[in-house]
Amino acid sequence: MRGSQRKESSITTTQSPQRAVRVRGAARSSQPRGPALFKGVSARSPEVEIREQPNVSEERSPNKNPARRLKQLAAQIRVCTKCPLCHSRTIAVPGEGDPDAEFMIIGEGPGKDEDKTGHPFVGSAGRYLDHVLEGTGIQRSDFFITNIVKCRPPANRTPKGNEIETCITNYLMEQIELIDPHLVLLLGSVAVKTVLSRKSVEEVRGKVIEWEGRRYLATYHPAARFYREDLGAKIAADFGLLKRELKRIQSR
Ligand code: URA
Numbered sequence: 585m586r587g588s589q590r591k592e593s594s595i596t597t598t599q600s601p602q603r604a605v606r607v608r609g610a611a612r613s614s615q616p617r618g619p620a621l622f623k624g625v626s627a628r629s630p631e632v633e634i635r636e637q638p639n640v641s642e643e644r645s646p647n648k649n650p651a652r653r654l655k656q657l658a659a660q661i662r663v664c665t666k667c668p669l670c671h672s673r674t675i676a677v678p679g680e681g682d683p684d685a686e687f688m689i690i691g692e693g694p695g696k697d698e699d700k701t702g703h704p705f706v707g708s709a710g711r712y713l714d715h716v717l718e719g720t721g722i723q724r725s726d727f728f729i730t731n732i733v734k735c736r737p738p739a740n741r742t743p744k745g746n747e748i749e750t751c752i753t754n755y756l757m758e759q760i761e762l763i764d765p766h767l768v769l770l771l772g773s774v775a776v777k778t779v780l781s782r783k784s785v786e787e788v789r790g791k792v793i794e795w796e797g798r799r800y801l802a803t804y805h806p807a808a809r810f811y812r813e814d815l816g817a818k819i820a821a822d823f824g825l826l827k828r829e830l831k832r833i834q835s836r
Pocket of ligand 1 (some may be wrong): 585616620691692693694695698703705706707709
């Protein structure tokens with residue numbers, strides 16, 4: 585069982601004191617783990633506290649059954665009204681994949697097709713994602729795929745800071761902790777800025793980024809390829825690196 589030897593701790597923001605996201609995998613790296621994964625929820629922020637969490641009840645102990653807790657989260661996401669994006673969405677898109685997946689993909693947010701179906705990356709960007717994944721021999725089913733925000737922003741605009749903050753603190757952070765992936769692929773600048781607090785994809789692509797005890801690769805959003813042909817070669821190179829990394833991880 586992957587999580588059995590792990591040291592567990594909890595993350596609590598003072599903004600929502602009842603909510604405790606338990607951190608799995610903290611013992612995996614010598615680097616400090618914590619909520620600095622996300623912009624605005626930095627470990628350096630006085631609003632965040634990391635503490636050991638003794639006596640966690642079954643109810644608040646999602647790690648004991650990540651699959652069940654992921655389902656609960658998905659159900660909450662589908663009826664979520666915590667940010668204004670709930671008014672413009674048709675169907676929220678919690679994300680999908682094997683709860684025990686070793687790898688995770690995080691995009692920006694649902695587009696038109698995802699909003700209609702409730703599934704991530706099923707439109708043209710998804711088809712391009714499948715195409716580049718195909719070249720690597722990796723299946724979609726090897727990943728848990730989700731987005732920074734779970735509801736489509738009106739006219740596909742970039743999600744706003746408050747929407748991102750609400751969505752990641754309520755859902756994405758916990759999804760990552762529950763899945764506890766060995767590697768996370770970030771697609772596009774919104775995912776890179778939010779998760780790694782870096783300015784651009786260009787700054788981080790082409791190498792494995794170790795950040796707060798997790799390993800990340802970043803590349804351009806598949807949709808960017810539609811209006812910038814020059815990105816095709818870079819995206820192909822990034823997926824080549826992804827393939828090598830996944831093989832390396834799987835052969836351990
Ligand atoms: N773009 C994204 O970022 N996510 C999706 O699910 C679809 C398109």
